[in-house]
Amino acid sequence: MAVFVVLGVTVYGLSTEVFGRIWHNTVDRVGGPMTFRFILQPIMASVAALYDGLADARSGRSHYLWTLVTDPAKRLGRLREGVRATSRILLLGLTMDTIYQYIVFDTFHPAEAVIITLLLAFAPYVLLRGPISRVVSWWRGATRADVPR
Numbered sequence: 001m002a003v004f005v006v007l008g009v010t011v012y013g014l015s016t017e018v019f020g021r022i023w024h025n026t027v028d029r030v031g032g033p034m035t036f037r038f039i040l041q042p043i044m045a046s047v048a049a050l051y052d053g054l055a056d057a058r059s060g061r062s063h064y065l066w067t068l069v070t071d072p073a074k075r076l077g078r079l080r081e082g083v084r085a086t087s088r089i090l091l092l093g094l095t096m097d098t099i100y101q102y103i104v105f106d107t108f109h110p111a112e113a114v115i116i117t118l119l120l121a122f123a124p125y126v127l128l129r130g131p132i133s134r135v136v137s138w139w140r141g142a143t144r145a146d147v148p149r
Helices: 001-010 016-028 038-058 063-068 072-104 109-144
Strands: none
Touching: 001 063, 001 109, 016 063, 016 109, 038 063, 038 109, 063 072, 072 109
C-alpha cells in the first residue's frame, strides 16, 4: 500500500486539484459498477473483527483500538495483528478498486485505491474489534456472576 501511495504521488503529484479529484472520485464510487464492494468488504472486515475480538476477550487482552491509541509499546505489534488479519480483505479491496478504476476512469490512481481500501476494509475492523471484545468480556463476566458456586 505504501508503494501505491508513493507511486500515486510520483505520477500525479500533490496539489489541490489532485485532492479535489480524489474527493470527487471517492464520493462518486458509491454508485455505478461494483457497488457490492461497499457491502462485501465491510462485512468481511466485520467477520475478522468478530473473530479477533472474541479471541481478545477469551485471552483477557486489552481492547484493540484502546491499545493502539494509548499504549505506544504495544501499538506496532497490535497494528501488525490487524493488518495480518485483514490482509486478504485489503488485497481483495485493492484488486476490486483497480478493476473499478479501469472500468470507470480508464486509468489507475494508486493512492485512491489505497484510500478506498482502507476505508472499506481496515477502518471497520479497527472500529469493531474493540467493542466486540468489550461486549463479550462484559457478557462473559455477567454469565459467570450468575452461575451459583
